[in-house]
Every structure is written in structure tokens, then in C-alpha cells.
Amino acid sequence: MTGYTLYGSEMSYFSGKARAYLRWKGIEFTEIAPSPEIMKSEILPHIGWPVIPVLKTPDGAYIQDTADIIAHFEGPSDADSAMPDSPLQKFVTYLLQLFADEWMTLPAMHYRWNHNENWIYGEFGKNAAPDGTLEEQYEAGKAVGSRFKGFVPMLGITPETAPGIEKAYEQFLADLSAHLDKLPYLLGTRASYADFAMIGPLYAHQYRDKFTGDHMKRTAPKVADYVERVIAGEGRDGELIPLDDVPVTLLPILRVALAEHLPVLTNTNEQYRTWAATAEPHSEVPRGVGMSPFTTGGHSGEIASRTFSLLRLQDALDTYQIMMPSDRKRAEAFLAAVGGEALLTMRIEPRLTRRNYKLAMV
Ligand SMILES: N[C@@H](CCC(=O)N[C@@H](CS)C(=O)NCC(=O)O)C(=O)O
Structure with missing residues (x-):
């Protein structure tokens, strides 16, 4: 057995994300499927709830959440980083x-x-x-x-x-x-x-x-x-497109993504803020805070307002908010091109973090 163990499964959405990254990064790891025994002996005692993927490090630390698994290998001065270092691409x-x-x-x-x-x-x-x-x-x-x-x-x-x-x-x-x-x-x-x-x-x-x-x-x-x-972990030798540019062929994907997802995120954020107004400071955040109307492909329904989505949104908003003025200008032009202007003024308050492998208020 090698140093890192990935508790994950071929059938699992987020295991694929972690596995692709680890292969690309050249990390040696052994992947173990979450049998009932593994759930009982490894995941529940260390993470506290049944979820995959979980990465166990050679020091015996447990990391859950794919963003945290990736961050574990990505130092601030990592020349081989998976994350673009230019602001708009980030x-x-x-x-x-x-x-x-x-x-x-x-x-x-x-x-x-x-x-x-x-x-x-x-x-x-x-x-x-x-x-x-x-x-x-x-x-x-x-x-x-x-x-x-x-x-x-x-x-x-x-x-x-x-x-x-x-x-x-x-x-x-x-x-x-x-x-x-x-x-x-x-x-x-x-x-x-x-x-x-x-x-x-x-x-x-x-x-x-x-x-x-x-x-x-x-x-x-x-x-x-x-x-x-x-x-397969391919794509190590090429380059990101230069000058912090965004390929125009991504714009249609992002335009639809934002048109459909932003109203749900906006509503979820309002429901979260209402919930937080009477919650204990710094407390754990429930996975759902109500329901949100949504439309996809022209058909409408109701979807659970999932608070975890706000954590992923917060990462994007933070990146925009710390940009230099000239980069902000480019980000604003980009957002105008994809119908994402609502992001310019959106704030997650109170801020979200993860504590004990769960979502919590800062
Ligand atoms: N945000 C987490 C999501 C992990 C997740 O949702 N994993 C699924 C399997 S792909 C799971 O075990 N879900 C159990 C649950 O949500 O209760 C991550 O990025 O790791």
C-alpha cells in the first residue's frame, strides 16, 4: 500500500473529481471502495457522517471535500498548480x-x-x-x-x-x-x-x-x-491560454449555467441570511434552508435550497472581490457577456466555512 488512500468509488460523482486530479498531479494513491466495513471503521469515526471521497494522508489525517483534497497538494508557490494563477481564469x-x-x-x-x-x-x-x-x-x-x-x-x-x-x-x-x-x-x-x-x-x-x-x-x-x-490524468504538458483570456467557446456554457443557477443561488442566499439572523453565532449550518423555484431547459419546478452551493459561490465571489481594478474591469466585461452581473454585488453573510467536515458560519 502507498502513502495516500482515497476512499472512493467508480460510481461516485465527487470521487471522479478527486481521482482525476490525483492522477494528473502524479500522486501515488490506493483507492478503496466504501464497503460497509470501511464506512464503519474509517469514514464514520473520522468524518462523522457517511460521505465519499475521503483522502487519508500518510500521517493519518483525513480530508473530506474535493476542494480541500485538491488544496492539500496545491501550495501557494506550486509551479505545477492545477489552479490558474491569473485572476480572471481563476x-x-x-x-x-x-x-x-x-x-x-x-x-x-x-x-x-x-x-x-x-x-x-x-x-x-x-x-x-x-x-x-x-x-x-x-x-x-x-x-x-x-x-x-x-x-x-x-x-x-x-x-x-x-x-x-x-x-x-x-x-x-x-x-x-x-x-x-x-x-x-x-x-x-x-x-x-x-x-x-x-x-x-x-x-x-x-x-x-x-x-x-x-x-x-x-x-x-x-x-x-x-x-x-x-x-486518465492526461493533459499535463500543454498550456493555459495566454494573457488570462477566457475561450469564447465557454461563454454559451456559462451563460446557460448562470441563467438557470443564479436565481436559485440568490434565493438560497436570502433564505440562508434569514436563517442565520436567529441562529447561534458560528453554528453549524443545515444542508437545506427551504425550497427555491427553478427553471431548466424551459421547464420549471422547485429545488431544495442547498447551503453548500453558497460555499462554492463564496470562493468565486472572493476571487472577484480581491481583484486589482484593471482585472475587475475585465471580469465585469466577462460577466456582462454571460449575464452574470448579479454576482458583482452578491455577498455571503455571515461567511461560510467548514468545521468538523460540516458547513458552518465563520
Ligand atoms: N462537496 C463534497 C460532496 C461529496 C458528496 O456529495 N459525495 C457523495 C458521493 S459522490 C456522497 O457521499 N453523498 C452523501 C451525502 O451527501 O449524504 C465534495 O466535494 O467532496
């Missing part, structure tokens, strides 16, 4: 992470649970009951999977919104394919943080899940090829 990276981590959960969960349900139970069963028969694995997988299936209604995935989720996803595949006609990675000829974030939704659910993956390979082969390259 800002765009955080916006892409916000979209990939917190909004692409809609297509990922919709396609998994409405098009791959029986197949994914068998897959979950391989971890839950590695020595069982196929039937035993299916039943064990169903027990594990039902917890995740339970998140489907909270994500606003209903018969009414499903056609909109599919329409938005088809548009995303077309837009990303057009981008990949010009560049092999999101921000250049080198893979970077945004690519690892995008692997969250795109690998486990949209590429690896049987029916959705077949669809991607058939209708968006460039995206499938991109997923294969990023999950």
Missing part, C-alpha cells in the same frame, strides 16, 4: 466548479435514477456485497442506492422537469463539443482545476452509467473522448 474556474459540483447534479441524478436504476443497483452491490451472488449484490446495492435515490425529489427532478433537464443536458453536450473542436481542455491545451470539477458529473454518471454513457459516446464522441483523457 474566477472562471470557480464558476465552472460551482456549475459542475452544484448544478450538473440535476442531469447526473436524473439520468442515473430515471434511466439506469437497475443497472446501478448491480454496480453499488459490487461494493456493498463483494462476495455475494448477483441477486445478493442487487439487493445490497438497492439498500445503498435508495439513500441516493432519496435525493432525487430534493433536486427538483420530477416528470414535469425531466424533459427540461434532458433538453439542457443536450444543449450542454453540443456546447462542450463545440468548445472541444477548438481546445482539448476547458482553459487550454493543459488540464486544470475546472476540468477535474467537470469530471464529477461527466465521469461516473454521464459516461460510466450504462445507458447514459452509450448516449454520450454516440451523440457527443468528443465529450466522451475528453472524459477519458481527464479521468
